[in-house]
Amino acid sequence: MPEPLSISEHWGELAEDRTDQAPLISLSTALETSWLRQGIRRDAFLGELLKGLHQRRLVPLLAMLPRGWRLAPAALPERLRGIGSLLEQGLVSPLLLGALADDLQHLIPHPQEHDSRLDGLDRWCARDISTPAGVPLPLPQSLQGWQDLARQLDEGDRNSGAESLAGPLPEQSLGSLGAGLVWRNHGLQALQNGHCRSANRVMAQVFNALGANGLPSRSGAASEPYQFEGMDRPRQLVAWLQQHGWHCRGRIRASVASFGLGASCPSESGVWQQIPLAVPYRTGLMRHGLEIESLLPHCSLELELQPPEGEAPVLMQYYQGTEGLNGWAPLNDLERPWQNDRQNGTVAYPGEAFEDDQLGLALDLCDLMAAVHNSTASDGHLRFGGYGALGFCIDSTALLEQAMTGRSNLFPLTLGGLWRERLGLQLEKLLDAGLRPGQPGDQEDVVSRYRQALEQLPQDLSVQGEACIRAEARLIRCQPRHSPFLSVRRLNGELM
Structure with missing residues (x-):
């Protein structure tokens, strides 16, 4: 059985694979090659690579x-040794x-005192955004x-050097990295320019702050609703x-999750080879007498706002994130x-894209879910803002999809019964306190859809x-088709 992250020899046959710009090497090959180049013990090499994470x-x-x-667990930070022991010999499962x-x-x-840096509710409600200097x-x-x-944030990013993380590595820096693997995708550009990325970031928080207007008044909250263009x-x-x-338009989105991690290593010719990362897991499902192994997906509601005149779109996503926030x-x-x-x-x-009234309903549900989950x-x-316990990104997206369509196309769903009950109780508490989800006349429908999704979402x-x-x-429906x-190719039936 090949390693779960093995790469198909057929990748690169299509022009859209763009292996001329991003040649791929598997993680196992990169580790073996880099370790041999370094000429040190395997555990010492891996320890060096992990120091900066x-x-x-x-x-x-x-x-x-x-x-x-x-x-080995003893080589990990003390707080991670228990998890390391669980993962050392096998794969995770739902x-x-x-x-x-x-x-x-x-x-x-738990922290002894309230710390807004860890509080998803405060972050969701925030009416400001920080510069690279923390202002x-x-x-x-x-x-x-x-x-x-x-424009102001983009200029601050460029002055602080933040943009260099995504761009090509300066020639003079190559020697300092040696011949080994690094946990960054050197040589790749961002999908959008710096100004567009800053615009996406600001608009995401605009949507969060607008959604938080429906919350009951609470101590320290602003008395007047936040408005954008009068809305x-x-x-x-x-x-x-x-x-x-x-x-x-909005679309339910699923891709292979890498949890923000990237990796690359230079070839002997100095070209940066990119290392596809993913989390393999045991699905608990069988096919042909064997348990299916798959790769964890990252799921979200992708929102695309396309301005007139063909300008670059605003791109955002709603999900329960590792950042400790349920929101945009x-x-x-x-x-x-x-x-x-x-x-x-x-x-x-x-599934189908959400547009017009369907998109409006999806946005109202995102507001309601963010209010309930973050509070x-x-x-x-x-x-971590309840990440995992209140659902992973897959669960929050599936809850939205279930509420919108009465079904979900995503796998695996792990939101436990105890936490569903707690979310349901929190919903009733917020409604009693004056939560206003959605537009007048639609509020009952929005609440009913969320209640039913909590009850009916598969586990x-x-x-x-x-x-x-x-x-x-x-599981099959949320796999990439390429x-x-x-x-992934095996699950799609390409290797049967």
Whole structure:
């Protein structure tokens, strides 16, 4: 059985694979080659590579490493040794993900005092945005102000050198890196320029702040609703944009998750080879007598706001994120043609696009879910904004899809029964306190859809019988239709 992250020899046969710009090398090959070049012990080499990574980012990386490269728990930071022991010999599963998500809130000590940096509710409601120097700037209230602030943030990014992380590596820096693997995608550009990325970032927080207007008043909250072009809800703003010539649509999106990690290594000729990263997992489903192995997806509601005159679109996504926030975030990706190209099939879009009234309903549901999830995390002092316990990105997207269409196309779904009950109780608490989800006249429908989604959304912690057939169908529907990974091609039936 090949490694789960093995690359197909057929990747590169199509022009849209763009292997001339981004030649690929598998993680296992890159590790073996780089280790031999370094001429040091394998464990010492891997230890050097991991030094620069934040501890939280090591968790998904532990699951990405080939089986022969898993670190012994003693070589990990103390707080990660328990998780390291679980992952050292095998792959994660939906059941393990669900258990970790629940127990993580109890195993890691909670902060003794309220810290807004950890509070998803405060971050969702924020009416400012920080410069690279950490200076908060108020959110704009008009399209012109939005563009002005985006230019200011872009200039600050360029002055701070932040943009160099995505761009080609300066020639004089190559020698300092040696001949080994690095945890960044050197040589790749971002999908959009710096100004567009700043514009996406600002507009994402505009949508968060507008959505937070529906919350009941709370201590320390602003007394007046935040407005943008005179609108005080995301649904109203999108309708206003459409009246002014914008084309707006939302799509359920699924791609291979890399948790923000990238990796590359130079070839002998000095060309940067890109290393596709993903988290392999055991699905708990069987095919031809064997358990299916797959790659964890990243899922979200992708929102595309296309201005008139053919300008670059505003790209955002709604999901429960590792950043500790349930809400909108910019869709500021590097150009990884093997993972996040919106045209070449490496991003799956199961289901139909949401437009007009359907898009408005989706935006109202995003507002309601963000209010319930972020306030649940805040009231319970949950770690990482409740990430995992209140659902991963897959669960938050699937809840939205279930509420919109009465079904979901995503797998695996791990939101546990206890946390569904807590979300339901929080919803009732907020409604009693004066939560105003959606527009007058539509509020009952929005609330009813969310309640039903909590009750009816499938759960993939342990499935059997006919549920396996439905679960496998969801697994297939959220796979990319084109991918370099052999595991994806196998699931799509290309290797049968």
